[in-house]
Amino acid sequence: MIVANDTPANHDLAVEWSAGEESGSFDAAVDAQGRWRGGSVTVPGEAEGVSILLRVDDHEIENQYDI
Numbered sequence: 001m002i003v004a005n006d007t008p009a010n011h012d013l014a015v016e017w018s019a020g021e022e023s024g025s026f027d028a029a030v031d032a033q034g035r036w037r038g039g040s041v042t043v044p045g046e047a048e049g050v051s052i053l054l055r056v057d058d059h060e061i062e063n064q065y066d067i
Contacts, residue, residue: 001039003054005030014055015039020047043067 005011015026019041026039043050047067054061 001026001037001041001052003028003030003036005032005034005036008032011056016053016055017041017051019050020044022047 001015001017003013003015010029010031012027012029013036015028017024020043022042022044024039024041028036028038030036041050041052049067050065052063052065054063
């Protein structure tokens with residue numbers, strides 16, 4: 001997983017993901033204008049999609065991907 005920070009501020013963030021019966025979470029710090037690379041997402045063969053939730057300060061961003 002890669003998270004890009006296109007803002008002029010450093011951010012601490014939390015990432016939660018789910019795919020079928022699998023799920024996980026990561027905590028990370030991303031520098032201003034930087035990228036965080038880390039954590040993997042396990043997608044089981046029977047999964048119909050992947051959901052990723054990113055929490056930064058008091059904001060939440062959710063992306064859902066159909067497989």
